[in-house]
Amino acid sequence: MFHFLGNVVDWFGNGSHWSGSNGVPSLLLGHVEIVVYSLLIAAVVALPIGLWLGHTGRGGFAAINVTNVGRALPAIAVLILAAQWLGIGRTPALVALTLLSVPPILTNCYTAIRGVAPEDKDAARGIGMTGMQILTRVEIPASIPLIFAGVRTAAVQAVATATLAGFVAYNCLGTLINEGVSANDHTELFAGALLVVALALITEYGLGAVQAAITPAGLRAGAAGRRRGGLRLRAADNPIVDPTAR
Template identity: 40%
Template sequence: MIFAEAFAWLVDPVNWSGGKSIPVRVGVHLLFCVGAVLGAALIAVPLGLFVGHTGRGGVVLVGGSNALRALPTLGLVTFLYLITGGGTVGVLIALIVLAVPPILAGTYAGIQDVDRGVVDAARGMGMTGTQWLWRVEVPNALPLLIGGLRNAMLQVVATASVAAYVGIETLGRPLLDGVRVLDYAQFVGGAILIALLAVALDAVLAGVGKLVVPAGVRLSARAGRKA
């Protein structure tokens, strides 16, 4: 059975030592994922906050985000890898580009979803635009913003696998090698590792969300879903 063979590949001591071992590949894959999502967040969160808060450029934002989603992953990674002279920089830039749309969409949607009555009340209390952004809109937007980060992370975990095509030892290497030599146990084992990493990172971000989202906002979001 293929899953039994994949399990045997996963627990084989040979695959757990050396420069191309499972721990090394998990570490490289993890670094690319965390680096890409952090880089994308530095771009997408401020932009999403600005557009959502001011209402300016919403059409351009949606159109640009959809255009980025349509980019071919392997082609983008290969292209940026070549024009940056090889190495990891081009791959990381490609992953950042692909992670921007879900974070941007989550941030923008989170701000837009804030009850306008709450914003009007903040204005009535004499708050400035910056004050109601950070004290009212951002706290209420956090569930969707965190959701955008989680979506981006899941996408990047899967996408980082293609870095193996340009010689980087991510978890895509077992997939590539498995297909090349028809070693389906290795292929399935690599896919399992990617899935486990995705689940683990999503759980971490879900935990972060519980820590940073105010309890009142969480209760309000649950009430809205039940309604």
């Protein structure tokens, strides 16, 4: 085991693995690039639909069921179908990742908007706000954490799924894994997998920090208050009784 880990350390220390079109920086850049592009396209498609469905409440059940079917599709199957239709390279990888990124963004956006308290919307109507004003000034601000959580989920999923793009000749971190499998090189295979895991963790915690930063202060304060209230309630469940008290 220690010998294998030593080989992995040596692999990362080998300068030839850090230069050229198949070097780690180039493959990492390709991986990040396809993830970012697919997320941007998916957000442009899914967010307006989710906002409209959540605001109007029309057709939401059917749309969410359709997107849930999309979430159930195996990523490799979607990628292979895209490659059969569009050939190999960047295009099928981008199409597959976009299709797989739409469901979590759409579902979270719809759920977030529908979950806004009815009394808040009624109060907004009571002071004369239009439907668009209610959406932009009440529903969206109150839904930002959950909406962004959908983007965050899609991003982490895309980082993991983009690894499969190596199967369709797109240069990404998955290329290292494919080469490791083809050459029966367990060291390169493990190094590629380790890089994907590291990128997924950076994405998860990095976007988590962004989510916390863009959450309105009032929502953060409300969440903190609920947590403190929960702690007080749990403490009150088992009060300490003084046995000497009469």
